[in-house]
Amino acid sequence: MLSSLSREIFDLYDSYKAEYITTCRFTQSEMLVWLDRFEERHIFEKSILGLSAEGREIALYKLGSGPVKVMLWTQMHGDEPTATMSLFDIFNFFSKKTEHIITTTILEKLTLLAIPMLNPDGAECFIRRNAQMIDLNRDALALVTPEARILKSACEKYRPDFGFNLHDQEPHYTVGTTRNITAVALLAPAIDESRSDNHVRLRAKKVASVLAQVLELFIPGKTAKWDDTFCPNAFGDNIQKWGTSTVLVESGGWRGDPEKFFIRKLNCVGLLAALYAIAADEYSNADTAIYDRIPVNMELGFDYIIRNAVLGTNAAADPVRVDIGVNTEKHINTSTGRLEEYAVIADVGDLSRFAALEKDVDAAGTELNLGSFELERSFAAEKILPLINRM
Numbered sequence: 001m002l003s004s005l006s007r008e009i010f011d012l013y014d015s016y017k018a019e020y021i022t023t024c025r026f027t028q029s030e031m032l033v034w035l036d037r038f039e040e041r042h043i044f045e046k047s048i049l050g051l052s053a054e055g056r057e058i059a060l061y062k063l064g065s066g067p068v069k070v071m072l073w074t075q076m077h078g079d080e081p082t083a084t085m086s087l088f089d090i091f092n093f094f095s096k097k098t099e100h101i102i103t104t105t106i107l108e109k110l111t112l113l114a115i116p117m118l119n120p121d122g123a124e125c126f127i128r129r130n131a132q133m134i135d136l137n138r139d140a141l142a143l144v145t146p147e148a149r150i151l152k153s154a155c156e157k158y159r160p161d162f163g164f165n166l167h168d169q170e171p172h173y174t175v176g177t178t179r180n181i182t183a184v185a186l187l188a189p190a191i192d193e194s195r196s197d198n199h200v201r202l203r204a205k206k207v208a209s210v211l212a213q214v215l216e217l218f219i220p221g222k223t224a225k226w227d228d229t230f231c232p233n234a235f236g237d238n239i240q241k242w243g244t245s246t247v248l249v250e251s252g253g254w255r256g257d258p259e260k261f262f263i264r265k266l267n268c269v270g271l272l273a274a275l276y277a278i279a280a281d282e283y284s285n286a287d288t289a290i291y292d293r294i295p296v297n298m299e300l301g302f303d304y305i306i307r308n309a310v311l312g313t314n315a316a317a318d319p320v321r322v323d324i325g326v327n328t329e330k331h332i333n334t335s336t337g338r339l340e341e342y343a344v345i346a347d348v349g350d351l352s353r354f355a356a357l358e359k360d361v362d363a364a365g366t367e368l369n370l371g372s373f374e375l376e377r378s379f380a381a382e383k384i385l386p387l388i389n390r391m
């Protein structure tokens with residue numbers, strides 16, 4: 001049942017996605033315009049939770065009227081917008097597909113408590129931290145930031161049964177040693193140092209197993225899980241400990257998808273399916289061994305890999321046959337104010353265990369002259385990327 005429904009909403013995606021979201025870089029004021037569209041249609045009830053460090057309103061949107069409470073919060077890190085976009089796709093699904101069994105079951109059995117963009121100040125400049133330079137996801141105990149206090153008090157006020165902690169991860173992780181770039185990573189966070197299971201965490205593992213099974217339909221072998229070392233001051237771990245079955249979902253990388261729209265779609269479909277499984281109580285039969293078997297995220301990826309190149313580093317050393325890992329970074333050029341792309345040679349040597357997000361080329365012994373390069377030095381991307389693209 002769940003797999004056929006998941007396939008159906010995957011195939012229908014273009015008919016309900018929030019088509020007005022056309023870039024993954026947006027601010028809170030842009031997001032508020034999207035929310036206005038729904039307010040006229042009364043699909044949710046809005047309550048202001050408080051103000052960010054710079055005084056932006058952080059609100060919770062309540063949908064449905066069921067007995068089981070599910071809280072979803074996005075963009076605790078300002079530069080991690082994928083799930084915020086997915087949340088709008090989900091709101092759109094409910095508002096366009098009002099008679100669909102997924103909509104009716106979820107809204108009847110669950111009360112959804114959505115907090116889109118918990119860190120609007122960080123989102124304003126597309127940075128991880130809040131305006132006080134604090135990582136909110138390490139502030140679950142100290143609570144020095146207003147945003148962390150807001151999330152904690154929302155948990156205390158609503159006492160949700162389930163929670164979805166929605167993030168983006170660096171797109172260079174791989175699914176274990178499979179040489180597949182991780183598209184989505186999951187975690188049912190630990191509640192203590194010994195990573196023990198109680199019924200709260202076991203329920204989270206069941207939900208994560210459901211999500212993994214759904215994702216497997218569309219992206220076989222591209223789902224990883226995070227190492228579950230207990231992080232004492234992180235929110236996921238603490239919210240799990242406070243009694244809400246919590247799953248961390250990290251949007252990863254996908255080739256040719258810099259705006260992460262495909263990952264956004266996967267997130268939307270996966271979350272709708274997981275919410276339906278909770279609402280219809282299909283999750284409770286899930287086998288946690290599915291979650292246990294997911295390979296752990298490993299940092300074995302680069303944006304580009306040039307394999308088997310012969311590199312002359314300087315006149316005194318012999319040329320060597322190597323693989324070259326290249327990453328790209330975007331910086332604001334302070335004199336022009338424009339966003340520019342740079343390429344960084346991240347590693348040179350035997351990269352046979354590594355995978356490339358964007359392009360993996362075999363130089364087949366071609367001698368490369370990258371000038372007098374050094375590791376981790378930035379090159380304007382126009383110097384290296386055309387070389388890769390010519391191969």
Ligand SMILES: [Zn+2]
Nearest residue numbers: 077080167168
């Ligand atoms: Zn994050």
